[in-house]
Amino acid sequence: MFSxxxxxxxxxxxxxxxxxxxxTSSTPVLPEVMQEMLPYFDELYANPSSLNDxxxxxxRAVEEARERVANLLGASAEEIIFTSGGAEANNLAIKxxxxxxxxxxxxxxxxxxxxxxxxxxxxxxxxxxxxxxRVGVDEHGRVRVEELERAIREDTILISVQHANHxxxxxxxxxxxxxxxxxxxxxxxxxxxxxxxxxxxxVEELGVDMYTLxxxxxxxPKGVGALYLARGTRLLPLIEGGIQERGYRAxxxxxxxxxxxxxxxxxxxxxxxSRLEKLRRLRQRFLAEFQEEVPEAKINxxxxxxxxxxxxxxxxxxxxxxxxxxxxxxxxxITSGSPCMARAAKASHVLAxxxxxxxxxxxAVLFSxxxxxxxxxxxxxxxxxGEVIRRLRGE
Amino acid sequence: MKPKLSVDCLxxxxxxxxxxxxxxxxxLAVGEVLEIVADDEEVLEDMxxxxxxxxxxxxxxxxxxGIIKVYVRRKA
Numbered sequence: 001m002f003s004x005x006x007x008x009x010x011x012x013x014x015x016x017x018x019x020x021x022x023x024t025s026s027t028p029v030l031p032e033v034m035q036e037m038l039p040y041f042d043e044l045y046a047n048p049s050s051l052n053d054x055x056x057x058x059x060r061a062v063e064e065a066r067e068r069v070a071n072l073l074g075a076s077a078e079e080i081i082f083t084s085g086g087a088e089a090n091n092l093a094i095k096x097x098x099x100x101x102x103x104x105x106x107x108x109x110x111x112x113x114x115x116x117x118x119x120x121x122x123x124x125x126x127x128x129x130x131x132x133x134r135v136g137v138d139e140h141g142r143v144r145v146e147e148l149e150r151a152i153r154e155d156t157i158l159i160s161v162q163h164a165n166h167x168x169x170x171x172x173x174x175x176x177x178x179x180x181x182x183x184x185x186x187x188x189x190x191x192x193x194x195x196x197x198x199x200x201x202x203v204e205e206l207g208v209d210m211y212t213l214x215x216x217x218x219x220x221p222k223g224v225g226a227l228y229l230a231r232g233t234r235l236l237p238l239i240e241g242g243i244q245e246r247g248y249r250a251x252x253x254x255x256x257x258x259x260x261x262x263x264x265x266x267x268x269x270x271x272x273x274s275r276l277e278k279l280r281r282l283r284q285r286f287l288a289e290f291q292e293e294v295p296e297a298k299i300n301x302x303x304x305x306x307x308x309x310x311x312x313x314x315x316x317x318x319x320x321x322x323x324x325x326x327x328x329x330x331x332x333x334i335t336s337g338s339p340c341m342a343r344a345a346k347a348s349h350v351l352a353x354x355x356x357x358x359x360x361x362x363x364a365v366l367f368s369x370x371x372x373x374x375x376x377x378x379x380x381x382x383x384x385x386g387e388v389i390r391r392l393r394g395e
Numbered sequence: 396m397k398p399k400l401s402v403d404c405l406x407x408x409x410x411x412x413x414x415x416x417x418x419x420x421x422x423l424a425v426g427e428v429l430e431i432v433a434d435d436e437e438v439l440e441d442m443x444x445x446x447x448x449x450x451x452x453x454x455x456x457x458x459x460x461g462i463i464k465v466y467v468r469r470k471a
Contacts, residue, residue, distance in 0.1 A: 120408045123435070347444065 001031065002372045018331045021381050023309055023370030024166070024194065025335055029260065030219045036263045037221065040256040048253050049244060058255050065262025072265040073211060073228050074202035081227045081248045082258050086193035086214030087117040089227040092238050092249070093189045093210045094121040097158055098130055100234040101187070105155035107131045109186075111143040112353040115166050118191055140302035141170040141354045149180050159188050163206070164195035167350040167366065168301035169310025171199065178207025187233060193217060193225075197268035199276065199307055209233045213265075215257070219371075220264030224257035275371050279308040282369045286311055286378040290367075293386025298360060300351070311367040314351075314360035318392045323365050326388045332381060335366050396454060396466060398430035399423050405462070409437035413445050416467060420451065423469045428454065431465040438465055 046055035083089040112134040133151040181188040189210040197218025211228040242250030300312040320336030402419040404412035446453035450471035
């Protein structure tokens with residue numbers, strides 16, 4: 001059950017409650033999820049691969065979690081490979097697929113706005129002769145499907161397009177991309193880290209061959225993720241040396257993490273409709289309030305086809321990082337750009353691909369909303385942000 | 396210009412060299428020079444931009460075959 005207590009944890013203010021609006025960086029683990037995980041630390045600690053009876057409980061727990069994650073995606077349990085998180089699952093999909101299918105071709109098509117955990121493996125594979133075409137996006141960050149179709153070559157073996165963009169939240173036209181991929185006999189990987197567990201993601205409906213998930217993005221623990229691998233899709237492991245995950249990912253399973261991911265997936269599936277309704281309501285209220293505060297702000301991302309956790313906004317005349325720091329000093333925690341880039345002080349390739357001016361890229365901030373938030377939280381969030389922005393602009 | 400410290404960024408992609416440079420620079424005194432050894436062409440664009448943002452001094456680069464050596468003086 002969601003509790004507003006989440007928002008008070010770690011409050012440094014003392015008088016005013018902390019507001020956490022960085023849910024696309026990470027979410028709190030739900031109490032029910034943590035309860036299911038706990039016995040696997042100190043009571044049911046056996047190695048699931050052991051053959052003794054004690055290990056059976058751990059093995060069953062992993063398999064139950066696999067069923068639950070499969071249900072979230074409308075997949076079969078044997079199509080789920082547990083990993084250490086979304087980044088590993090994306091690496092496994094890209095490198096593992098290309099290494100297994102290299103004889104069929106060497107060309108890959110991706111959108112220009114993929115996460116680094118898709119881009120970097122491809123940059124590394126370029127040293128092995130793999131060629132990559134990056135397809136542009138429209139002003140909302142959605143891939144240009146016609147351009148993608150034109151980018152396909154005789155030797156294209158893989159297309160990778162994310163489900164929701166990790167910075168602005170725009171949902172990509174995956175079904176359209178899947179139709180093209182299917183017609184041309186090309187495998188389709190979809191990075192679902194910024195969508196899975198939040199918006200519907202049934203792999204049959206999407207038409208994908210591989211789909212990446214990360215548990216901590218939908219109220220599960222960090223350090224665990226999964227890759228959906230459609231039956232019949234060839235893949236080689238990144239990590240070798242064991243029969244775990246049917247040889248696709250060697251290493252003793254993170255049993256508590258996997259159990260937590262399974263429970264989080266079950267709850268996400270069961271509560272998806274109500275959570276989505278709440279998030280849409282919160283987003284609408286937040287944007288309305290924010291536009292009252294800063295009328296000239298530009299809301300980035302697609303107006304309708306968007307993960308409602310995202311309220312990505314550019315304000316001319318301010319530095320996104322400064323807004324983040326000033327708000328944080330008031331106990332209001334948001335982020336600028338995507339977290340891994342914010343720390344490296346690198347301009348966002350996503351916003352550049354969307355055609356935003358340098359000034360609007362510099363002034364970009366991401367308010368990401370979560371189910372534990374209340375309407376009062378988003379109203380205060382908008383007001384505090386408005387005050388900080390006005391002050392920074394000397395108004 | 397003799398670097399005080401050299402950081403190996405061969406085989407990794409931007410923004411990883413920026414993160415490693417930032418960490419390595421903390422070990423230097425103001426005025427000392429850091430060498431970043433990389434093979435991702437993006438460092439040529441990213442390092443000067445990163446220096447502008449962080450207030451450090453971008454001194455330039457040398458190419459040795461496929462290897463790029465970028466030099467930064469700690470200012471901030």
